């Protein structure tokens with residue numbers, strides 16, 4: 001079906017991250033995961049030839065599609081003309097102010113070159129649920145637990161804001177043209193974190209600093225990081241906190257009965273998002289405001 005459409009409209013794909021999902025079962029699973037309701041307003045990034053869009057539009061009150069490629073916009077307009085509830089915006093999602101659009105769900109087979117930036121952009125907005133296709137390795141990073149190589153800054157950021165689950169692995173053969181790598185569908189459900197963060201901006205800055213040198217011990221990483229510009233006497237602050245016991249009720253199993261000094265001699269990937277929030281709150285108290 002999708003191959004036929006590509007032929008009919010003479011769409012080759014390959015440029016602008018254009019890999020079209022041809023597996024109907026995978027398309028249906030994406031739709032199921034979005035738990036679409038008649039009142040939903042869905043934002044789709046990269047409509048392509050409309051293979052996801054045509055499954056979304058009949059089930060919701062409105063579908064807003066942002067698509068970069070004018071050729072794809074023409075195909076979308078031609079193929080989806082029967083639906084009166086679709087708004088197509090031609091442009092780069094990274095240049096579009098999403099706060100000007102009203103939507104409560106996001107469904108997209110994303111352009112992989114902007115995976116990180118567009119995900120962080122989504123997380124600045126309010127929405128109920130997102131179902132997003134990523135490159136498989138990237139999807140693993142989003143859902144990774146602390147302790148492994150996939151766990152990093154992005155995992156902390158995404159898991160602080162949402163419950164993130166990998167719901168489907170999609171092999172490269174499910175796309176036309178096939179990309180070089182496999183993909184996976186992630187469901188994001190925003191919710192308040194179970195731990196407190198005193199200052200979000202500072203928490204993100206600490207997280208970024210912690211993972212800037214993931215093989216080094218935390219103390220050395222921080223002292224060589226831009227965090228020094230936020231806390232000029234960072235070395236003294238860390239030395240003075242060193243003997244302070246961590247609050248067992250706020251930190252993960254890996255940090256039970258440990259001191260700040262013990263934490264500083266660990267590596268960032270050993271800290272859970274809650275541990276990083278706890279540590280960032282400690283440092284925030286020492287930051288000159």
Ligand SMILES: C[S@@+](CC[C@H](N)C(=O)[O-])C[C@H]1O[C@@H](n2cnc3c(N)ncnc32)[C@H](O)[C@@H]1O
Pocket residue numbers: 016017018019020021022045046047048049050051052066067068069072091092093094109110111112114
């Ligand atoms: C992986 S394809 C997905 C197409 C289709 N939705 C599907 O599932 O088969 C990504 C789509 O995003 C579009 N695109 C690429 N970069 C974009 C950007 N920065 N903003 C909006 N759309 C973009 C491409 O033209 C392409 O149609």
